[in-house]
Amino acid sequence: MAKKTEMMEMTIPLLPLRGLLVYPSMVLHLDVGRDKSVQALEKAMVNDHIIFLVTQKEVGVNEPDIEDMYEVGTIAKVKQMLKLPNGTIRVLVEGLYRGRIVEYTNEDEYFEVNIEQIEEESTNDVEEEALMRALLNQFEQYIKLSKKISAETFASVSDIDEPGRMADLIASHLSLKIKEKQEILETTNVQERIESLITIINNEKEVLGLEKKISKRVKRSMERTQKEYYLREQMKAIQKELGDKDGKAGEVAELKKMIEDKGMPKRVEEAALKELDRFEKIPNTSAESSVIRNYIDWILALPWSEETTDRLNIQNAQKVLDEDHYGLETVKERVLEYLAVQKLTNSLKGPILCLAGPPGVGKTSLARSIARSLERNFVRASLGGVRDEAEIRGHRRTYVGAMPGRIIQGMKNAGTINPVFLLDEIDKMSNDFRGDPSAAMLEVLDPEQNGTYSDHYIEESYDLSKVMFIATANNISTIPGPLLDRMEVITIAGYTEVEKVHIARDHLLPKQVKEHGLEKGKIQIRDEALLKLIREYTREAGVRNLERQIAKLCRKAAKVIVSEERKRVIYTDKNLEEYLGKPRFRYGQAEIVDQVGAATGLAYTSAGGDTLSIEVSIYPGKGKLILTGKLGDVMKESAQAAFSYIRSRAEELEIDPEFVEKNDIHIHVPEGAVPKDGPSAGITIATALISSLTNRPVRKEVGMTGEITLRGRVLPIGGLKEKSLSAHRAGLTEIIIPKDNEKDIEDIPESVREGLNFIPVSHLDEVLRHALAGEKNESN
Known part of the structure; x- marks a missing residue:
């Protein structure tokens, strides 16, 4: 245990x-200069040269009071005193012991x-x-890092045997705050004092290590800055020799x-000039410089x-x-109406048209034709597969590699503020x-909002109100309702x-003749050959496959002309099979004979209308x-x-009521690999079921479409025009349609209406009367 001697007072x-x-x-x-301090020294010189040295709490206090000084200090001996010419007294003191103030006996x-x-308090043990x-x-490690303390100082410290004295001497050489030095002075337990010093020196070592790193970093930075300055000056000299006297200043002036x-607009010009000012101040080597330059370029x-x-x-x-x-005709009429109103008012906002239809019907090429008829620039943006909002609105400039969205990119490519802008595959x-x-x-497709369109990259609003937007879609059912509401669907x-x-x-033929290098008159495809090509080698709503088949005939003709040195190739319905092989499709999809349990329905798919055998x-x-x-x-x-309707009316339909138990x-719909859905096959399924259960055949020339209820009512359907076209292609002559769809017949082309007999029905009984063959049907 620590041993504490009796305390002596003086x-x-x-x-x-x-x-x-x-x-x-x-x-x-x-150096002592204050009056009270000088008198204290003189008093000490009279009384055995002993004086008590205590530190002020605040350095800035000139005339300290009792509260301004610490209680613990050092009893010292004045070894030497010398008066300097300026009135200051220089004294040499030697610290003797620690001391604590008991009371002040004189303050005047x-x-x-x-x-x-x-x-x-010391134990002098192994610890x-x-x-x-x-x-x-x-x-020792501190001295190596600090380099402010000499090796002789360490040698003198190493020779000390007394732990308390060693601790005090080391503390006197450390760069510590007065408060920390005072805490060490007030620590009477030697072990605690040494432990405190070890902790302090550890912290000081970390600080010195960081200082060293910072010093090296600053030095490297200064070297790099000096190097850059030197190279920049060289570059200026080179630019001057080459005739570019201004360097970056010339580029900024040009921009x-x-x-x-x-x-x-004024606000955009101010923003651009502000960015240009930043560009001028930032060094070319900065990454921000290229970001600002790209923005100004856009x-x-x-x-x-x-x-x-x-x-x-x-x-x-x-x-x-x-x-x-x-x-x-409908699309052309809409464009001509727009032109007529524009001519009268000269201030019509650009319409938002959506051309909806199956692939290959000419939606994209029609948009190009609209641009040509208006003599406007044309630009196209494909939206198929776009799933990131930033592709439309752009990325903010804080991102690496940021750029504007598809709309702003399209406007840049268009070069004018009033192009025809095609938004392809919006569905x-x-x-x-x-x-x-x-x-x-x-926002893009709203005429009330797109006058102040906001792109994340450009940041300033951009006027899209004069743009004529045309969207294309195969299936409008996949377009979100609010977006579809902003467009006029054709x-x-x-x-x-x-x-x-x-x-x-x-x-198609003139286009392919030109693309295949054939001269006019070298190839001829007669109308009957074209009709056979359409009926037996293509089966589509549009004309894309038809164009491919014509291209194939052009290639065949080119080969014949080059190899056989024939001057002309003529295709007829007789020799078409020789060049294209066996027909891929049977003309029409109607059944060859009336069949029991097989009915022909009409379907509307993303590829247009189609027939559906059930x-x-x-x-x-x-x-x-x-x-x-x-x-x-x-x-x-x-x-x-x-099925439920047939069971509920089995007796009236002359079907065995117990057919379910036996x-x-x-029910099968061929082409099982193709997904099929929709309510319009209701009456077709019911007709095929009743035909099979009553053993009465369905008339081969009849197609049908309509939704059925449990009471046998026939509800309206969509896509009658497309379904009628598919029925016409399939060779059907009669179509059973819901009564409520009678008004849609006017939309069907006249050439199709002439070849089809439309039968409006409101109940399944009417469907059966027209669809089923046999004695009962004939008697009715």
Whole structure:
């Protein structure tokens, strides 16, 4: 245990110290100039040269009071005193012991205090020895890092055997705050004092290590800056020799002139000039410099006031549209209406048209023709597969590699503020965790909002109100409701055979002849050959496959002309098979003979209208209903509804009421790999079921479409025009349609209406009267 000796009391003068602390066994010079301090020194010289040295709490206090000084200080001996010419006294003092003020006995002329001597608590055991060695080791490492303390100082410290004295001497050489030095002075337990010093030195070592790293970093930075300055000066000299006297200043001046001459709105011009000012101040080596330069380049590349003048000539527009496309009267009429209103008002906002229809009907090429008829620039943006909102609105400039969205990119490519802007495949946009691009399109396609369109990259609002947006879609059911609401949908159902012959003869054949390097008159495809090509080698709503087949015939003709040196190749319906092989499709999809349990339905798919054969087979079983052909849930429900209707009216339909208990029923829709869904196959399934159960055949020339209820009512359907075209292609002559769809017959091309007999019905009984063959049907 530590042994504590009795404390000795004495009354001696006090000398307050500013920014300085003296430890026992420490010898140093002091300069004394304050009156009270001088008198205290003189008093000490009279009384055995003993004085009490105590440190002030605040350095800035000139005339300290009792509260301004610490209680613990050092009893010292004045070894030498010298008066300097300026009136200051320089004294040499030696610290003797620690002491604590008991009371102040004089405060007037000088401070005199009654103090008690503090004896150190020491054990002199092995642990204390270990602490001394650890302290010496830490002090040695500190000296190596600091380089402010000489090696001789460490040598003198190493020779000390007393742990308390060693600790005081080391503390006197450390760069510590007065408060920390005072805490060490007040620590009487030697072990605690050494441990505190070890902790302090450890912290100081970390600070010195960081200082060293920072110093190296600053040095490297300064070297790099100096190097850059030197290279920049060299570059200026080179530019001067090459004739570029201004360097970056010349580039900035050129950009400023371009911004001022661009004719952009005032707010955009101010923003661009502000960014240009930043660009001028930032060094070229900075990454931010290239970001700002790219932004300014985009601002300058965008059209802000450039505009083409619309050719408001209705007759010329009609001529251009007719030259490029045969048919499509509804779309042409809408464009001509727009031109007429524009001519009258000269201030119509750009319409938002959506051309909806199956692939290959000419939606994209029609948009090009509209641009040509208006003499506007044309730009196209494909939206198929876009699932990131940033692709529409752009990325913020804080991202690496940021750039504007598809809309702003398209406007840059267009070069004018009033182009025809085609948004291709708008129904094929998707969404995921990166956002919903269709929601971003809402502002683009709203004439009330797109005058101040906001792109994340450009940041300034951009005017899209003069743009004529045209969207294309195969299936409008996949377009979100709010987006669809902003567009005027024009449906392009498909082409009749007559229209396809005209298109092939007047558009596709001349185009392919030119592309294959054939001279005019070298190839001829007669109308009957075109008709056979359409009926037996293609089966589509549009004309894309038809164009491929014509291209194939052109290649065959090119080979014959080159190899056989024939001057001309003529294709007829007789020799077509020789060049194209066996027909791929049977003309028409109608059944060859009336069949029991097989009815022809009409379907509306994303590829246009199509015929759908529905077959029913009944065999002994336990009333199981089997549905095959990759049917969707709605179509399965239609089959269940038809089945329930037949069971409820079995006796009236002359069907055995117990047919369910004795038989299994299998309903199959061929082409099982193709998904099928929708309610419009209801009456077709019911007709095929009743035909199979009554053993009465369905008339081969009849097609049908309509939704059925459990009461046998026939509800209206959609896509009648497309379904009628498919029925016409399939060779059907009669179509059973819901009564409520009678009004849609007017939309069907006249050439199709002439070849089809439309039979409106409101109940399944009427369907059966027209669809089923046999004695009963004939008697009715």
